[in-house]
Amino acid sequence: MNSADLGRRVGVPSTALFTDQYELTMVQAALKAGTAGRRSVFEAFTRRLPEGRRYGVVAGIGRVLDAVENFHFDEEMLGFLRDRSIVDGPTLDYLADYRFGGDIWGYPEGEVYFPGSPILRVEGSFAECVLLETVILSILNHDSAIAAAASRMSAAAGGRGLIEMGARRTHELSAVASARAAYIGGFDTTSDLAAGFRYNIPTVGTSAHAFTLLHDSESDAFRAQVDSLGRGTTLLVDTYDVATAVRTAVEIAGPELGAVRIDSGDLLLVAHRVRQQLDELGATDTRIVVTSDLDEYAIASLAAAPVDAYGVGTQLVTGSGHPTCSMVYKLVARAGSADPADELRPVAKKSMGAKTSKGGRKWAARRLDEEGVAEAEVIGTGPVPEELAGRQLLVELVRGGEVVAREPLDAARERHIAARAGLPLSAMQLSRGEAVIPTEYV
Structure with a gap:
């Protein structure tokens, strides 16, 4: 152990x-x-x-x-x-x-x-x-609420990957507890390093829009990330034009590109278009990750979309409408x-x-x-x-x-x-x- x-x-x-x-x-x-x-x-x-x-x-x-x-x-x-x-x-x-x-x-x-x-x-x-009354209740009420929300999201995801990414949406200590509870409820990974350190939960994360905006062009940003993190990285493709970004991403990383992340727009429509584009470019194994204020209902609505993983933040760490039990x-x-x-x-x-x-x-x-x-x-x-x-x-x-x-x-x-x-x-x-x-x- x-x-x-x-x-x-x-x-x-x-x-x-x-x-x-x-x-x-x-x-x-x-x-x-x-x-x-x-x-x-x-x-x-x-x-x-x-x-x-x-x-x-x-x-x-x-x-x-x-x-x-x-x-x-x-x-x-x-x-x-x-x-x-x-x-x-x-x-x-x-x-x-x-x-x-x-x-x-x-x-x-x-x-x-x-x-x-x-x-x-x-x-x-x-x-x-x-x-012991208060400390017991404060822990159980919070953690069980998060785990219940995570369980519903896990059921809605139907076996697709789930990333907990709500650290910036709650208190810094609650973020660690939330990541732990979400993992119990069916999430696979967390973006929170403190949770990874304390509870050995797998951690993930690559870049935000700020990284793309830092560089003189989107291609410069993608190239810098691939050079640093490898072709299997996840590139964020909705800073400017999604179709252009996907094409640039595959040109730079090749068909070995690990994943693309979509963080805005009509996720159902955009995911279908991105999947078709990736396949046409030969990146048939490149995964699609979607984020953007998801909850269990939004996840369920994307069941027919070619999505491989969901990143969930605010709704998860607030219990998806029920922050206590x-x-x-x-x-x-x-x-x-x-x-x-x-x-x-x-x-x-x-x-x-x-x-x-x-x-x-x-x-x-x-x-x-x-x-x-x-x-x-x-x-x-x-x-x-x-x-x-x-x-x-x-x-x-x-x-x-x-x-x-x-x-x-x-x-x-x-x-x-x-x-x-x-x-x-x-x-x-x-x-x-x-x-x-x-x-x-x-």
Whole structure:
């Protein structure tokens, strides 16, 4: 296993302040009340999928594990909390020694999920679990939204190449997380070097319009690029006149030209014309890459075009209209003490409206039909039915504070391909609809 596949965690700063103040003030009050040590179970889930989506994609689990490992308060952080009088002395003492020592179970990265799916289950004392709420949700909500958009785009692309190129359209750290999530969801490469360095995702990139404009002529620009990067490079052909550029590109690089990129215009029409021109010039193996504000709908509309790869930026890194998954992190069970033998009692929010929760420490399994296709997400709190015992979805991620389930990013990517293939065919439809399978509680 290549260590780079696991993410470069050396020198990762503490994640302890990636949280909301009320997490710390709850700990302070619970410490004073003597309830902070009560054994507790929290679950991360979503009550509904984003409007029109038929399934969700779990992404960010590996980053959550990194965040939990690096969640500790150093002297500078404690000084900040002390100077602002955010928490009192006893709480500062507790935080100074904080390390998560509980257990975490969850859906493995790349798996699909549905309303109510207990995507992550965190168990330990109330204080150690509640401190992780914000950082867990910030990662899962962002990464799963990007992965879901990427999955839809991957399905629409029908096996054609997908390039993630949204770094300039989002926060610099979000760009790295987005590239990682997109790779899980089915993208093949990224333009972001930080993502390539940290997660070993294949990187690509050649030139922008500025490079062509820099030179005295388009032919000078193409010649400079080919001389530097070789005949297999990708030449951007829409700075001036596309037909002229394609002819010039083949004259300079020959039929060995790797690809041409089209970034504007009627992509369907232009792609057909460029393919015909390339073939007539003998560049039959030269690929066509299209970019220009694509989303899953634009990709689907180009299914009949002779396109070999799509480059996607803005719509991908913003979740294609759904930048969050609306996941929540709720206390679902707690004991009356810190004693491991003390019985867990289900608890749940019972407010009016759509924000009610179901209490109890849950398991989840996916029931299949006679053809082996998913037909229901089954969630329960009691014994697991015998027929579902081999279909359980949660896996152990952290045991006694130690991460036990790191895996290469390619494993999550392959898992998603398999999970998506196991859904009903209607899951691939881009038209608005409900979750492709129902959630059943037993």
